[in-house]
Amino acid sequence: MGQYNALNIAWNALFGHKNWQRAWRDPEPKSNYDVIIIGGGGHGLATAYYLAKNHGITNVAVLEKGWVGGGNVGRNTTIVRSNYLLDGNAPFYEHGMNLWRDMAQELNYNVMFSARGVMNIAHSKSQYDTFARRANTMRLNGIKSELLSPEEVLAREPIIDGSADTRFPVWGGILQPDAGNARHDAVAWGYARAADQLGVDIIQNCEVIDFIKHGERIIGVKTNRGDIHAEKVGMAVAGSSSRLAEKLNLHLPIESHVLQAFVTEPYKPLINGVVTFGAGHFYVSQSDKGGVVFGGDIDGYNTYAQRGNLPVFEDVIAGGLTMMPCLSRLKLLRNWGGVMDMSMDGSPIIDLGPIDGLYLNTGWCYGGFKATPASGYCFAHTIANDQAHELNQAYTLDRFAKGYTIDEKGMGPYPKAH
Amino acid sequence: MLRINCPYCGEREHSEFTYGEDATRTTPDNDAPMEQWNTFVYERINPAGEHLEYWHHAFGCRAWLKVQRNTLTHDISWVGLPHENPQVQS
Numbered sequence: 001m002g003q004y005n006a007l008n009i010a011w012n013a014l015f016g017h018k019n020w021q022r023a024w025r026d027p028e029p030k031s032n033y034d035v036i037i038i039g040g041g042g043h044g045l046a047t048a049y050y051l052a053k054n055h056g057i058t059n060v061a062v063l064e065k066g067w068v069g070g071g072n073v074g075r076n077t078t079i080v081r082s083n084y085l086l087d088g089n090a091p092f093y094e095h096g097m098n099l100w101r102d103m104a105q106e107l108n109y110n111v112m113f114s115a116r117g118v119m120n121i122a123h124s125k126s127q128y129d130t131f132a133r134r135a136n137t138m139r140l141n142g143i144k145s146e147l148l149s150p151e152e153v154l155a156r157e158p159i160i161d162g163s164a165d166t167r168f169p170v171w172g173g174i175l176q177p178d179a180g181n182a183r184h185d186a187v188a189w190g191y192a193r194a195a196d197q198l199g200v201d202i203i204q205n206c207e208v209i210d211f212i213k214h215g216e217r218i219i220g221v222k223t224n225r226g227d228i229h230a231e232k233v234g235m236a237v238a239g240s241s242s243r244l245a246e247k248l249n250l251h252l253p254i255e256s257h258v259l260q261a262f263v264t265e266p267y268k269p270l271i272n273g274v275v276t277f278g279a280g281h282f283y284v285s286q287s288d289k290g291g292v293v294f295g296g297d298i299d300g301y302n303t304y305a306q307r308g309n310l311p312v313f314e315d316v317i318a319g320g321l322t323m324m325p326c327l328s329r330l331k332l333l334r335n336w337g338g339v340m341d342m343s344m345d346g347s348p349i350i351d352l353g354p355i356d357g358l359y360l361n362t363g364w365c366y367g368g369f370k371a372t373p374a375s376g377y378c379f380a381h382t383i384a385n386d387q388a389h390e391l392n393q394a395y396t397l398d399r400f401a402k403g404y405t406i407d408e409k410g411m412g413p414y415p416k417a418h
Numbered sequence: 419m420l421r422i423n424c425p426y427c428g429e430r431e432h433s434e435f436t437y438g439e440d441a442t443r444t445t446p447d448n449d450a451p452m453e454q455w456n457t458f459v460y461e462r463i464n465p466a467g468e469h470l471e472y473w474h475h476a477f478g479c480r481a482w483l484k485v486q487r488n489t490l491t492h493d494i495s496w497v498g499l500p501h502e503n504p505q506v507q508s
Contacts, residue, residue: 242464251461255440256489301437303489304466310419311433344460400460401452413459416437 003108023189024196029203029228033061035383036221036230038208038244040064042073042184042369043361044236045191045202046376047383049107052198054377055384060200061230062192063223065207069188072239075306075338076369077261077283077295079274081118081179082143085134088394088406089347090141095391096374097143097178103373109190111182112288117273118179121153121160121323123168127278131174138176148173157275159324167322168279181274181285187372210247211358218248218357234359234383236375239339241362243304248355252362253344253400255415257298258337259366260308260316264330266290271324280319284327292330294320298340298366300416308337340366345405346418350379350392359383360397365418420487423497426479438472441484441500466490472500 002008002021012019035051037044040062051057064070080100082093104111122128128147135145153173154162162170192202203225212220212227220229237244245252271286284294296316299308313335320327343349343363348371353360361379364371378392388396394406400413411417420432440462446454469489475481486496486504496504 242462243466246463246465251457251463253460253462255462255464256466301487302440302464302469302471303492305490305492309432309492311431401456414439415462 023193024202027201027203029061029063029201029206029223029225031227031229033201033228033230034059035232035234036060036228037062037234037236038221039071039235039237040068040192040202040204041071041236041238042188042191042372043238043364043375043379044234045188045195046372047234047236047361047379048200048202048376049191049195049198050377050380051384052195052200055380057384058199060195061228062195062200062202063206063208063221063228064202064204067204068192068202069185072338072340072368073188073372074185075261075336076184076366077285077293078181078184078287078369079118079179079283079285080113080182080370081176081274082370083118083120083134083138083145083174083176083179084408085137086406086408089408090138090143092374092378092391092395093371094141094143095377096371099373099377100182103182103187103190107190107194109186109193111186111190113182114180114288115178116180116285117156117175117177118276119148119153119156119173119175119273120276121173121278122171123279124171128172131172135174144176144178146175146177148175157272159270159326160275161323161325179274181287183288184369187369191372191376208244216356218355231357232359232383233357234361234379235353236361236379238341238362238364238368240304241341241360248358250354252349253397254341254363255302256304257300257340257342257416258303258305258308259295259298259340260312260335260337261293261295262316262335263287263333264292265333267292267330270326275323277319277323280315280322282316282319282323284320284324291333292327298342298416299337304339306337306339338366340364342415342418344400344413344415345407346409346411347406348375348395349397350375350382350395351388351397352382352386354397420492420494422473422475422483422485422494424475424478424481424483425497425499426481427475430475430478434475434477435473436476438474438482441470441472468495470504
């Protein structure tokens with residue numbers, strides 16, 4: 001397999017790119033591993049990579065019921081940011097930002113991370129005041145942030161409706177200049193390839209059917225490709241966490257909801273960074289290929305179907321057209337849904353499970369993509385050391401019972417509202 | 419699009435309703451132990467399949483309804499009033 005570099009791209013070009021080897025092996029599952037990670041999405045693959053790289057644990061299997069990159073890591077709007085307020089969240093996501101910046105070099109895989117800036121627009125004085133508080137809090141946490149005047153907002157994104165008679169005039173904005181986008185599939189592929197090179201077995205088309213217990217301890221999993229034993233089993237299956245936990249009679253503080261996302265046909269450069277509308281829920285960016293990628297609210301009712309309904313579709317489009325009327329001329333290419341683990345406080349869980357041998361990585365709501373590197377980094381630490389890293393020590397499962405919820409939005413235990 | 423057959427108004431579109439929550443949870447007694455309250459407030463069965471849930475006919479008759487809906491297919495198999503329950507099905 002070797003390293004990817006300019007020289008071997010040029011060399012392979014001479015032969016019409018017919019001689020590239022597969023990016024990672026396709027091994028048969030062994031009967032025994034040190035660690036099994038269930039879920040070959042971004043978080044699971046990143047966890048396997050950091051287990052091997054940071055903790056020297058290479059006898060690891062990643063079990064994926066479908067194919068790598070076929071779940072939520074391929075169904076998001078690719079936004080990467082760390083503009084959080086609360087102490088439990090901010091350092092975790094900011095550590096993630098540092099990992100994003102070096103990811104392509106570290107993985108030897110072009111994940112196309114682009115720090116094009118994430119700008120949230122305010123439409124009233126009170127909203128601008130809350131943004132000022134957020135910007136100041138971010139700065140106190142060492143995260144770069146800027147407050148923008150309406151002129152600065154419109155200078156960055158000229159297609160925003162800046163007229164005085166628009167329904168929600170622009171009052172200002174907040175910018176995280178270091179945030180941006182990354183190519184979602186490449187993140188999964190990059191981690192898969194890098195983990196594989198360190199000795200991790202990535203086993204696709206391998207669905208976990210049940211857990212194997214010895215007394216009160218989990219010692220492996222039953223899969224459609226046979227029983228696989230391991231000392232430690234980590235779950236990184238956001239979107240299906242409750243279904244898997246049900247096999248252990250475990251009820252998680254999670255509801256499954258669907259989030260829809262949209263992409264248009266490719267167009268010439270139109271939107272420079274990531275922009276969010278403040279008077280509704282709409283976030284948009286333009287991919288390097290030219291497609292305008294956007295999303296909005298979750299549909300708001302429990303579902304495991306990877307498709308949404310039309311009222312939310314209409315609501316998302318209405319928000320977008322209010323902020324950027326010219327989007328009405330674009331043609332939608334695709335619309336899809338992804339199933340979210342909506343947690344009871346809007347924050348994730350990275351913790352030892354309530355059963356020995358089980359480790360939980362769940363509850364990412366609809367912010368899981370940006371967390372991919374930090375989540376893998378912390379989950380690997382938690383699995384290797386049987387205790388949380390300082391960055392994820394607030395993301396415990398028992399924080400709800402103890403009253404230490406991390407409720408960034410202040411909505412209370414209503415998953416549909418986070 | 420979801421269409422819910424309101425017992426008062428007949429079949430209406432999704433956009434007339436707002437989602438409430440899981441209808442299988444019951445409020446513990448005031449003096450119940452904290453674990454029961456934790457289960458009630460925070461833990462969810464979150465089934466993949468039939469789900470009993472409350473919907474509010476907010477832009478219709480404003481009644482609260484109980485709905486049995488499949489979370490995998492979105493098929494609605496039963497609609498009733500909040501104090502009613504569907505016949506036990508397999």
